[in-house]
Amino acid sequence: MIAPTLQEELRRALGAGIRFDAAADRLTSLRVGGPVDAVATPADRDELAALLGLCHRRGVPCRAIGRGFNTLIRDEGLDGVLIQLSQFRALALEGETLFAEAGVSHASLTRFCRDHGLAGLEFGAGIPGSLGGWVAMNAGIGEREVKDALRSVEWFGPAGDGPHEQRREELDFVYRALRGLPDGSVISAARLQVEISTKEAVSASVDALLARRQATQPLDVPSCGSVFKNPAGGFAGQLIEAAGLKGETEGGAMISPLHANFIVNSGHATAEDVLRLIERAREEVERQTGVSLETEVHILGRSR
Numbered sequence: 001m002i003a004p005t006l007q008e009e010l011r012r013a014l015g016a017g018i019r020f021d022a023a024a025d026r027l028t029s030l031r032v033g034g035p036v037d038a039v040a041t042p043a044d045r046d047e048l049a050a051l052l053g054l055c056h057r058r059g060v061p062c063r064a065i066g067r068g069f070n071t072l073i074r075d076e077g078l079d080g081v082l083i084q085l086s087q088f089r090a091l092a093l094e095g096e097t098l099f100a101e102a103g104v105s106h107a108s109l110t111r112f113c114r115d116h117g118l119a120g121l122e123f124g125a126g127i128p129g130s131l132g133g134w135v136a137m138n139a140g141i142g143e144r145e146v147k148d149a150l151r152s153v154e155w156f157g158p159a160g161d162g163p164h165e166q167r168r169e170e171l172d173f174v175y176r177a178l179r180g181l182p183d184g185s186v187i188s189a190a191r192l193q194v195e196i197s198t199k200e201a202v203s204a205s206v207d208a209l210l211a212r213r214q215a216t217q218p219l220d221v222p223s224c225g226s227v228f229k230n231p232a233g234g235f236a237g238q239l240i241e242a243a244g245l246k247g248e249t250e251g252g253a254m255i256s257p258l259h260a261n262f263i264v265n266s267g268h269a270t271a272e273d274v275l276r277l278i279e280r281a282r283e284e285v286e287r288q289t290g291v292s293l294e295t296e297v298h299i300l301g302r303s304r
Contacts, residue, residue: 002037002081006058010038010081013050017041017087024073024271024301027065027082029128030263031222032271033073034301038081045156045163045188048083052186053160055081063300064186066133067105069225074301075271085132088188093118097151098192102132110206119197120149122205126213128225132187137296138173141209147173151191158184176229176296218256222265227278228293236285236293237261243284250276275299 002010002020010018018040024033040062042048055062061080065071088101091112098118100109110125112118123144124134135153138145153171156162172180181187213219228236240246240260247257252269255277256262263277282293 002060006054006060007038009054009058010040010051013054014040014042014047017043017047022082024078027084028068028071028073028224029222030068030072030224030269030271030274031265032075032269032274034075034077034271036073036078036082039084040081041084041086043087048085048156048186048188049160049162051081051083051160052156052158052184056159056184061184063184064102064132064136066102066130066136067128069129069133070137070297072224072271072274072297072299074275074299074303076302076304078301083186085130085186085188088132090189093194094191096194096196098194099189100131100192101189102130102135102187104131106130106134113194114199114203114206117197117199117202118194119202119205120194121192122202122209125206125209126217126219131190135187135190136178137176138178139176145173146192147171147178149192149194151193153178153187154189155181155185155187157182163188216259218258218262218264221256223256223262224274224297226261226296227263228261228281229296231291231293234291235261239285239289239291239293240281243281243288245281245284248277248280250274250280253277255281271301 020038022036022039025031064083085103088103090101091104092099123141127139134146150168152167154163154165230236237260245255246260248255251273252267253273254266256264286292
């Protein structure tokens with residue numbers, strides 16, 4: 001719980017941009033989880049810096065959550081402050097560089113590139129979430145990831161210092177992660193390399209990728225996206241399917257019959273239901289193949 005004195009300080013710093021005791025099932029794409037101490041929606045960089053500085057001085061944990069994809073919050077809830085940068089939505093073309101703030105959604109980014117005939121970011125079509133999460137997770141597909149299009153990242157340090165900006169060459173990207181920024185840092189914007197093309201060419205590429213996703217992924221039900229990282233030389237979904245787990249359920253959670261690396265909320269699932277399925281999949285795949293799957297989804301919150 002956040003002390004009443006700190007609640008007052010947060011209200012003074014953020015006004016209507018702070019909520020307390022917020023339900024996680026409204027914050028994450030899986031629609032599960034217990035109460036979060038506080039959710040902050042800073043209006044601009046000054047408010048973000050003030051929030052981070054205040055939490056740092058008072059020893060309160062905080063982290064950015066974006067649109068809540070690749071995130072599972074336990075039923076017991078979460079201590080500290082979750083930061084949503086939904087007000088950070090600036091999107092502008094600077095020559096052949098696209099400046100995008102962290103709260104820009106995948107749909108807005110794709111639409112902007114379509115409308116302006118900008119190529120180079122089609123791989124992101126249909127990848128859910130927002131730009132900040134994309135960069136932090138090095139989102140992508142087999143052929144291309146965010147790091148391949150990135151020019152620079154703007155970020156704030158955990159004590160509210162910033163904004164800092166670092167070029168791609170100074171950053172350490174690995175599969176589904178950006179390393180090297182101080183723990184607790186928050187990505188506020190990025191610059192991405194694009195190429196001038198045509199609306200028709202970009203639309204054709206985007207439509208092909210969206211069609212492939214719609215045919216192979218359960219996009220019409222709540223999920224957190226891919227649950228496990230692909231192991232070296234293989235695919236997590238194929239291993240889970242080969243283990244005979246497609247369609248398996250725990251409570252209201254189900255391993256998708258369409259794509260075995262997706263766990264979906266088929267109705268009234270709890271975080272515990274999802275966690276049980278994650279462990280079943282991990283244990284069965286390791287038992288049958290010796291491969292130890294690593295979760296891509298971030299599991300947050302209090303443990304029992």
